[in-house]
Amino acid sequence: MSTQQSYEAAAAGSPQETAEFDQGHQSFIQKFQHLLHVTPSLVPLIVLVLSVIVFGLLLGSKFFSPFALTLILQQVGIVGIVACAQSLVILTAGIDLSVGAIMVLSSVVMGQFTFRYGLPPEIAVVCGLICGTFCGFINGWLVARMKLPPFIVTLGMWQIVLATNFLYSANETIRSQTIAAEAPLLQLFGEKIKLGGAVFTYGVIFMVLLVILLAYVLRHTAWGRHVYAVGDDPDAAELSGVKVNRVLISVYMLSGLICAFAGWAMIGRIGSVSPTSGQLANIESITAVVIGGISLFGGRGSILGTFFGALIVGVFTLGLRLLGADAQWTYLLIGLLIIAAVAVDQWIRKVSV
Amino acid sequence: MEPILKARGLVKRYGRVTALDHCDFDLMPGEILAVIGDNGAGKSSLIKAISGAVIPDEGEVWLEGRKVQFTSPIDAREEGIETVYQTLAMSPALSIADNMFMGRELRKPGWRGNLLRQLDRARMEEIAREKLNELGLMTIQNINQAVETLSGGQRQGVAVARAAAFGSKVIILDEPTAALGVKESRRVLELIQDVKSRGIPIILISHNMPHVFEVADRIHVHRLGKRLCVIDPKAHSMSDAVAYMTGAAEPAAELAEA
Ligand SMILES: Nc1ncnc2c1ncn2[C@@H]1O[C@H](COP(=O)(O)OP(=O)(O)O)[C@@H](O)[C@H]1O
Numbered sequence: 345m346s347t348q349q350s351y352e353a354a355a356a357g358s359p360q361e362t363a364e365f366d367q368g369h370q371s372f373i374q375k376f377q378h379l380l381h382v383t384p385s386l387v388p389l390i391v392l393v394l395s396v397i398v399f400g401l402l403l404g405s406k407f408f409s410p411f412a413l414t415l416i417l418q419q420v421g422i423v424g425i426v427a428c429a430q431s432l433v434i435l436t437a438g439i440d441l442s443v444g445a446i447m448v449l450s451s452v453v454m455g456q457f458t459f460r461y462g463l464p465p466e467i468a469v470v471c472g473l474i475c476g477t478f479c480g481f482i483n484g485w486l487v488a489r490m491k492l493p494p495f496i497v498t499l500g501m502w503q504i505v506l507a508t509n510f511l512y513s514a515n516e517t518i519r520s521q522t523i524a525a526e527a528p529l530l531q532l533f534g535e536k537i538k539l540g541g542a543v544f545t546y547g548v549i550f551m552v553l554l555v556i557l558l559a560y561v562l563r564h565t566a567w568g569r570h571v572y573a574v575g576d577d578p579d580a581a582e583l584s585g586v587k588v589n590r591v592l593i594s595v596y597m598l599s600g601l602i603c604a605f606a607g608w609a610m611i612g613r614i615g616s617v618s619p620t621s622g623q624l625a626n627i628e629s630i631t632a633v634v635i636g637g638i639s640l641f642g643g644r645g646s647i648l649g650t651f652f653g654a655l656i657v658g659v660f661t662l663g664l665r666l667l668g669a670d671a672q673w674t675y676l677l678i679g680l681l682i683i684a685a686v687a688v689d690q691w692i693r694k695v696s697v
Numbered sequence: 698m699e700p701i702l703k704a705r706g707l708v709k710r711y712g713r714v715t716a717l718d719h720c721d722f723d724l725m726p727g728e729i730l731a732v733i734g735d736n737g738a739g740k741s742s743l744i745k746a747i748s749g750a751v752i753p754d755e756g757e758v759w760l761e762g763r764k765v766q767f768t769s770p771i772d773a774r775e776e777g778i779e780t781v782y783q784t785l786a787m788s789p790a791l792s793i794a795d796n797m798f799m800g801r802e803l804r805k806p807g808w809r810g811n812l813l814r815q816l817d818r819a820r821m822e823e824i825a826r827e828k829l830n831e832l833g834l835m836t837i838q839n840i841n842q843a844v845e846t847l848s849g850g851q852r853q854g855v856a857v858a859r860a861a862a863f864g865s866k867v868i869i870l871d872e873p874t875a876a877l878g879v880k881e882s883r884r885v886l887e888l889i890q891d892v893k894s895r896g897i898p899i900i901l902i903s904h905n906m907p908h909v910f911e912v913a914d915r916i917h918v919h920r921l922g923k924r925l926c927v928i929d930p931k932a933h934s935m936s937d938a939v940a941y942m943t944g945a946a947e948p949a950a951e952l953a954e955a
């Protein structure tokens with residue numbers, strides 16, 4: 345005991361203020377890395393601003409006009425909404441490959457319930473939203489309760505939901521004119537508000553409001569903090585009092601619900617209800633999420649980043665088209681951006697400042 | 698006197714490994730009980746079984762004479778049992794304040810809390826800062842700094858502060874000073890005394906014999922998945938304790954049913 349006392353006595357003579365971290369020696373790069381660590385949506389924001397400036401300089405008012413800029417918003421509207429759903433799932437270290445299929449099936453349910461069964465469109469829309477939420481629930485239940493990997497679960501659900509969609513709809517499209525005449529509610533998200541040259545569809549407004557709402561929920565509510573904790577380290581989250589399974593199931597259900605809204609918005613965008621639409625939504629949503637700086641390992645990133653990621657894709661697509669470039673250039677550049685974004689993510693994760 | 702926390706015949710198997718083999722356990726009100734034992738003896742399994750982190754295959758637990766069956770750490774927390782796990786159980790990417798209040802976040806008063814479910818960050822940060830200062834364990838300049846940017850010792854300090862802040866009936870510390878420096882360990886020992894003076898009993902798992910003999914009222918010696926004996930630190934030497942826990946010596950028969 346006496347030896348122990350003596351070594352502790354020696355320490356007692358040391359200065360009482362505890363170690364200050366030397367902040368002076370941080371290089372600019374380290375500070376930048378730290379900043380990105382704290383604000384992960386900064387990288388996509390910088391890329392977005394730069395790409396808007398570059399295309400603006402190259403194309404002038406053809407690109408830099410209210411009309412063209414809001415056209416980008418319209419073009420990314422559906423993917424932007426689906427990418428919100430994808431972000432939630434990826435934040436929990438999962439992935440949802442069934443987003444596109446859930447979106448299409450929900451839109452088909454809305455259309456068929458109205459026209460096949462003659463239900464009021466309001467009821468049909470609610471049924472479509474319930475359908476999407478239910479598909480999400482199955483995903484969430486399999487991931488949380490059965491402990492199956494999200495990749496496999498949603499790969500299976502993608503096929504199941506898509507096949508259900510084709511079988512149920514008998515591959516039949518409901519034409520735009522029919523919908524406009526008999527159930528205009530289904531095309532609600534296609535309505536437009538014009539401000540000068542700028543055109544905002546209800547779908548675009550919905551996307552922006554959804555991003556703001558999710559940003560708030562993720563940052564300022566307990567549920568949002570739990571989503572991050574579950575993605576970060578589910579065992580630690582469980583031990584510190586998070587109901588991990590409940591959070592996971594709620595995330596997949598919310599993802600399904602948002603996809604159903606995307607299905608509704610898609611009817612507004614294309615006018616008709618088509619069981620073959622939206623096939624690329626899962627890849628495009630994952631692209632937006634990754635470019636937006638959300639880590640595929642979960643627990644890091646923000647919904648704003650996803651929004652910027654979706655816009656970057658839209659800016660490149662429209663900008664290159666206006667420049668008359670081959671569409672393949674768009675894919676090539678997007679591919680580069682994806683890889684660059686993951687490299688940046690790895691670099692940010694190394695930070696311990 | 699009735700034990701505040703009592704377990705009988707706990708069994709926990711992991712596949713072919715028996716981590717707990719009909720283990721008994723008693724914690725008396727207001728005492729500091731040290732649990733010592735070799736690595737792999739089943740100390741962490743024991744405290745996990747009584748704090749709801751694992752569900753024992755067999756056996757029963759009583760809290761204040763009431764039989765309890767915790768199915769998750771949340772159940773135990775709601776009963777006022779707070780645990781610092783050996784793995785610390787923190788979310789590295791989240792802030793210190795977020796981690797301290799994980800699963801029991803405070804919401805803003807009024808409609809913003811009720812309706813918008815908005816968190817009261819300012820208050821959580823203030824309380825977190827206060828608790829860390831009380832502990833005096835570290836200088837954390839920024840309570841919003843991510844836990845992964847802290848050193849191992851600082852992380853352990855945050856975990857201990859969290860348990861001390863919220864534990865109302867029992868506080869369990871699984872090797873709380875393993876990653877701490879000399880001064881920081883001393884603070885944790887002071888904190889343990891402090892908690893005891895508030896009348897809250899503590900279970901302390903540690904390999905540091907001087908620390909154990911300094912603070913413990915009784916020492917539970919764990920060996921091969923069960924309680925070998927309970928010894929009084931004033932009546933036994935550190936070498937006795939080490940001999941019992943390693944199997945170099947057998948305790949006298951009357952100790953085994955202490
Ligand atoms: N989750 C687990 N899965 C499999 N085996 C485990 C697990 N947890 C503990 N064990 C085993 O149980 C035994 C007791 O472990 P533990 O309770 O951690 O011991 P201690 O904390 O005393 O070092 C060890 O043999 C360990 O390998």
Ligand SMILES: [Mg+2]
Nearest residue numbers: 740741742783
């Ligand atoms: Mg252990």
